[in-house]
Amino acid sequence: MAAPARTADADLVAHGAYVARVGDCVACHTAPGGKPMAGGLALNTPFGAVYSTNITPDEATGIGRYTFAAFERVMRKGVAADGHNLYPAMPYPSYAKITDDDMQALFAYLKHGVQPVRQANRAPGIGWPFNMRWGLALWNALFLDDAPFRFDPAHDAQWNRGAYLTQGPGHCGACHTPRGIAFEEKALSDAGSDGRLYLSGATVESWHAIDLRNLWTVDDLVALLKTGQNQYTSAAGGMTDVIHHSTQYMSDADLKAMAVYLKSLPDGAAGPAAEPAPAAAEPAGLFTSKGGLGYLQFCASCHQTDGRGFASAFPPLGGNPAVLSDNPESLIHVVLTGWKSAQTATYPRVYTMPAFDQLSDQELADILTFVRTGWGGRKDAITASQIGKLRGRIVSAPAGAPDYATPRFASMLDQPNAVQLVRGMRLNMQTKALLPRNVGDSLNCASCHLNGGTVALASPYVGLSAQFPSYASRAGKVISLADRINGCFVRSMNGKALPVDSADMKAMVAYFDWMKNGYHMKDKIPGRGTGKIDDTLRPNLAHGRQVYASQCASCHGANGEGTKRADGSSVYPPLWGDQSFNIGAGMARRYTAAAFVKNNMPIGAHNRFPLAQGGLSDQDAVDVAAYFTTQPRADFPPKIHDWPNGGKPKDSRY
Known part of the structure; x- marks a missing residue:
């Protein structure tokens, strides 16, 4: 097959740029902080790290000297220009299905639409015997089907377009299809005796890529691929990069075609698609279990007590595939390492979930079990050993204990006055709902004292009760802790004071005393108050x-x-x-x-x-x-x- 002319047609290059977007070339062939398409990104496999190669048109280190025939052989057979076999971390079994027209356009784009970068390729970090590349030729003989995509006359043009994009350049199966003992995808399409395994879910780099078969509605699938989120979830792990670099740029017609194809596949191993959780009160155990209290303290600020999340920012938990899945690996991964939303034209602002690796294995196990029970209806508990095993693989050694020790709501259950303490905590978190006659606006104590007064530099309550009674210049007299609390009721909450001898005031004071943490009057308390600001700055x-x-x-x-x-x-x-x-x-x-x-x-x-x-x-x-x-x-x-x-x-x- 003849190569494109050296001076490529602008339309051909533009077409190739679109194919490159669909194939998400930039995500794998760009290292963090590196030049686009210059390679160097580590792709972790069970056998060691493989580093993506330089595919810019640099003649010394990239593909500048490649002929189209050499390029096509790489893409369809996984054999480089010098004859060595590539590791199947490069999804050439999927790229083999790319049409001749798309392949020629992609080559034209990489040769004439990408800036050359002189950057040498890194050798793979794979040990013996898997570094013996002759074995890859045998792998190809056993597992590679390099036949082009076959149009299925039993389906219409839209379905076939979606099947082509999914199976071919989009290479969805590379992550979402389980692999065998030799790292081969167990199915390359929905056809044949193993077709039911195609896109049925798999674990990739300690993330669980979900079952895509008959998942959600067509509109929900399109929304996720276009915007990074839908009513069920937000993208996480490697899918965030796929949406950021690739699918958000695809045409609406192509996204719909892919969604139509995915929706047509029979149910996968997980059964029919999940529905969003119904609007309901807080799950059982929110205030009476360690997992529920841990969730309330560390998760509810974003995901809310009803698990609904917050539109355009924080994903819901009801109907979320990571919560519903038999495989909890993604859920564990995200709490240990954090998460960022996909940056898209629809949602340009990136929201971040912090890593909660400061919490112990048992704390995280309790919280995630509560989440999966409350919003996933699951009966199988996540164990501390599951958390610890994944932590050992993906979390670096901690930097050391923080100066500020965050109190744990869950530990209130170990106290003899646990019921009173939980009531005091709830009065802080749900002040408006529990004390409507005392709150005149829409605020709660936790509106200013974040996470129930447990967050450093967010006016925490740690050690605070030890500082009372004390002189208050605003009042011009010595006040008690109850007086200080009532000051917030009448000012911050524009309401009415709570009787100091009431059970609720006593519960609030007990809650403050629980956070005394051994501090005494005039002790220096880390994280106290709201921190410092340069008060010489004039506002604009x-x-x-x-x-x-x-x-x-x-x-x-x-x-x-x-x-x-x-x-x-x-x-x-x-x-x-x-x-x-x-x-x-x-x-x-x-x-x-x-x-x-x-x-x-x-x-x-x-x-x-x-x-x-x-x-x-x-x-x-x-x-x-x-x-x-x-x-x-x-x-x-x-x-x-x-x-x-x-x-x-x-x-x-x-």
Whole structure:
């Protein structure tokens, strides 16, 4: 077959660029921080690491001297220009199905549409006997079917297009089809005696690639491939890169064709597609089991107590294939190493889930068992040994114990007053719902004291009860812990004080005492307060408005109104208006708010434990804090009595 002309036709190159997108060439042939298509990415196999090669048109280290015949032999037979056999980590068994026209266009693109990069290829990290390449010729003889894609007349053109894209350039089977003892895909298509195994799910680099057969609806499949998320899940692991580099750029017609093909396949091993979990109250055990309390503390801020997640940011758990799967490896992997959403044109902002490897194997086992029971209906528990085994493979040695020791909700169950402590915790997390007559806005204590007051630099309660009674300059007198709590009720929650002798106030005080952690009056407590901010910075309100729109509005609403569930309860709190904190609250002060924002907002921004929170500069934090604290909010008439002995802060609103 003749090679394309040296001066390639622009349309041919553009066509080849599209084929390269479908084939996701850039994802495997680009190392982290490296030049596109220059290779060097480690592809881990059961036999060792294989490094992707330089496929730029550099003549010394890339494919610049390749003829089309040599290129085609690589793609269809896995044999390089110098005659050595490639390892099947390169999905040439799938690429063998690429049509002649697409193959010629792809070659034209790689030769004339990619910048050459001089970068030598790395030798594979594979030991004897698997480094003996003559065995790969035998592998090809046994397992390679290099026949081109065959149009099936029993199906229409759309189905056949989807089958071609899935089986050929899209090489979906390379990850989603189980492999045999020789690393061969057990089926290369849905045809034949082994066809039912095709796309039935497999484990790849300690991620479980899900069963794609008859999965969801066509529209749900298209949504995931186009945007990185749908009503069931968000992409994770290697699929995040596939969507980021490849499928989001495919035409709607091609994505629909693939979805039609996948939906047509008979149910795989996991049975029929899962449906979203029905809207319901919290799962049984949320407040009475260690797994439930662990979930509440470390997961519910993003995934919510009902497991619904938060649209466009944090995926749901009900109907999520990682939760429903017989194989929990992806679920364990994501809590140990974290997650990032796919960056797509539809969802350009990347959200991050931090790694929870600071939690013990047993803690994670309890939490994941609770999740799979509550939203997956599963009866099989995840064990600490399962967590530990995968941790040993994928987690680097920890950097050392943090200065701030995060209290664990689950440990309250070991205390003799566990019922009272859990009630105190719930009053912090669900203040509005449990004390509606005392809360006048839409806030909870946990709106400012994140994760029930257990997060460093988010006004944690650790050691706080040891500091009372103490003199408060705002009140001009010595106050008790109960007085301080009531100050939040009347200011931050624009409500009414809770009787100090009530069972609920005693539960809240007991909860604070549980977090005393052996501290004494005037001890230096790591993580206390909201941290420091440069209070000499002058705010720029116009810039603060821009920061708010880009970093805050997705959770707190375009007009500071917060976000709500269908029943009207708050998901993320309002930042101004009559449902937010009043003018007498500490958060109404510019630099207090700025310090909180700097260290805690936005959540889901990077890999910091426990909420991937913080990351704005001091100036950004001051600007956005000045913007939202100066917006309209409820007055606090008793403010005339504040700071009777002096000491009024310079950033007070009154």
